[in-house]
Amino acid sequence: MIVVMKPGATAADIGAVIRKAETFGVQTHPIYGENRTVVALVGDLTGLTREVFDQMEGVSHTLRIQEPYKLASRTARPENSVIDVAGGRVRIGGSAVVVMAGPCSVEDRQQIIDIAYAVREAGATVLRGGAFKPRTSPYDFQGLGARGLEYLAEAREATGLPVITEVMREEQVALVAEYADILQIGARNMQNYGLLHAVGKQSKPVMLKRGISGTIRELLMCAEYIVSNGNYNVMLCERGIRTYETATRNTFDLNAVPVLKGQTHLPIVADPSHGTGLRELVPAMSRAALAAGADALILEVHPDPDTAVSDGRQSLTLEEFSALMKSLRRIAQAVDRTIWEPAGLLDAAGKGRTL
Ligand code: PEP
Ligand code: MN
Numbered sequence: 001m002i003v004v005m006k007p008g009a010t011a012a013d014i015g016a017v018i019r020k021a022e023t024f025g026v027q028t029h030p031i032y033g034e035n036r037t038v039v040a041l042v043g044d045l046t047g048l049t050r051e052v053f054d055q056m057e058g059v060s061h062t063l064r065i066q067e068p069y070k071l072a073s074r075t076a077r078p079e080n081s082v083i084d085v086a087g088g089r090v091r092i093g094g095s096a097v098v099v100m101a102g103p104c105s106v107e108d109r110q111q112i113i114d115i116a117y118a119v120r121e122a123g124a125t126v127l128r129g130g131a132f133k134p135r136t137s138p139y140d141f142q143g144l145g146a147r148g149l150e151y152l153a154e155a156r157e158a159t160g161l162p163v164i165t166e167v168m169r170e171e172q173v174a175l176v177a178e179y180a181d182i183l184q185i186g187a188r189n190m191q192n193y194g195l196l197h198a199v200g201k202q203s204k205p206v207m208l209k210r211g212i213s214g215t216i217r218e219l220l221m222c223a224e225y226i227v228s229n230g231n232y233n234v235m236l237c238e239r240g241i242r243t244y245e246t247a248t249r250n251t252f253d254l255n256a257v258p259v260l261k262g263q264t265h266l267p268i269v270a271d272p273s274h275g276t277g278l279r280e281l282v283p284a285m286s287r288a289a290l291a292a293g294a295d296a297l298i299l300e301v302h303p304d305p306d307t308a309v310s311d312g313r314q315s316l317t318l319e320e321f322s323a324l325m326k327s328l329r330r331i332a333q334a335v336d337r338t339i340w341e342p343a344g345l346l347d348a349a350g351k352g353r354t355l
Helices: 011-022 109-122 146-159 172-180 193-200 214-226 255-263 272-276 280-290 318-332
Strands: 002-005 027-032 037-042 059-063 083-085 090-092 096-102 127-130 163-166 182-185 206-209 234-238 269-270 296-300
Touching: 002 011, 011 027, 011 037, 011 096, 011 109, 083 234, 090 096, 096 109, 096 146, 109 146, 109 318, 127 296, 146 163, 163 172, 163 296, 172 182, 172 193, 182 193, 182 272, 193 206, 193 214, 206 214, 214 234, 214 255, 234 255, 255 269, 269 280, 272 280, 272 296, 280 296, 280 318
Parallel strands: 096 127, 096 296, 127 163, 163 182, 182 206, 206 234, 234 269, 269 296
Antiparallel strands: 002 037, 002 059, 027 037, 083 090
8 A cells, every 4th residue: 555645745744654554563665756755555454444544644645556566566656766876876767778788707807897998988887797607507607706896896996887796695795785886686586585685675776687487577576575675776677588489598578678667667677688698689689678668788798709708609799889889879869868878977976077
């Protein structure tokens, strides 16, 4: 249930609604939007009727949220959520589309620093790179771990690009959150509820990837686990699902982009690299994802994909990435959006330029 406050409701009115709801033992989540404030009530609502709030000062009306994902739903918050990354250096979910790029894995110190400069030069504003890698085989490269995180931080220091990297286990959350600007939950961990709980208890933005066989509804329920633990800085990522089709590594479900935009206020990211598994398909599907309404793209880029330790087959070369950025700017214009450019990166204090 949500209690919709009148436009002029005071902090005291909102506080009174929260205290009243808490006497019924439910969890309260005030959601402050541009046009209205609501208090979302979740938990066991039996015994709580709408009349409880109807006569209270500052209350406009109450609504039942039909969807099982309450706080993530558009009903709870009709406006798009915009997530501040690295203190607002980049914002995801507004009219400017953010491009995150970098290698699948951090391979060594110089590699990640060089790629960071190169992708920034081409127009990326977030650096990706895995330090902890979820690999299908336990004998494959598992990532540089903590050392990889340090190299990512050095690359950020050098270029000003905020960093996104995967956290695989609950025990790693504190360490990864110390270095990363966005924590990535990988497809294989979409329903790792302990991990979802842990990233919900800290405040760094989280990008939750759709599970390999996850439905859109399951993805939204997993986002709800994070949000209901107090962290609203969640974005959802379509990265392809397992189907009977073998021509591509995964079936990139572009339907998910507009479906999710309709059902949630959270920003939507598209990952055409994992979605296709084939570098030659990545430019077309990146443009399609942007046209379909994605708020950000995450792309694997490598200076020499044939020697990449992971996902080389789907990694763009630096030249291909640069050419793609040019066409993305044109697509953005056609759908009344822009690309968040490196020149717009703010310093940590939210002003000035890092370039
Ligand atoms: C990755 O981003 O490199 C990755 C492992 O992604 P996913 O979890 O979508 O497979
Ligand atoms: Mn990868």
